[in-house]
Amino acid sequence: MVTRYAVRIATMLSLCAATALVYGCAQDTGGHATTTTSAAAPATTETPQQRNLRIRDELVRMGCDTNSCIQTYFACADGLLSGDPCDFYRQHPLN
Numbered sequence: 001m002v003t004r005y006a007v008r009i010a011t012m013l014s015l016c017a018a019t020a021l022v023y024g025c026a027q028d029t030g031g032h033a034t035t036t037t038s039a040a041a042p043a044t045t046e047t048p049q050q051r052n053l054r055i056r057d058e059l060v061r062m063g064c065d066t067n068s069c070i071q072t073y074f075a076c077a078d079g080l081l082s083g084d085p086c087d088f089y090r091q092h093p094l095n
Contacts, residue, residue, distance in 0.1 A: 055094050062092060 046054070052074070059070055069088070076086035077094075 058094055059092075064088060064092075 055073075056070055059065070059073055064070060064073060072081065072085050073089050075081035076089035
């Protein structure tokens with residue numbers, strides 16, 4: 001009976017230690033991070049949503065202003081569609 005309680009206590013202690021470790025790793029270190037970054041990395045990175053909005057705005061500016069045109073463009077860009085509907089995409093590749 002003592003061993004069953006000892007196992008429970010050891011399990012609880014290890015779970016608490018693991019939780020504390022994960023919690024500690026997620027804490028802000030006040031700007032003293034030790035991550036390495038490349039010198040060639042851009043100062044600001046664009047999220048996928050921001051990129052899609054930027055491309056959509058550019059498409060509207062070029063005359064692709066209907067929902068079907070924009071969806072077709074993204075389908076061609078993702079490789080889900082090919083052929084004649086992708087002519088606009090091939091003529092206007094956006095990054």
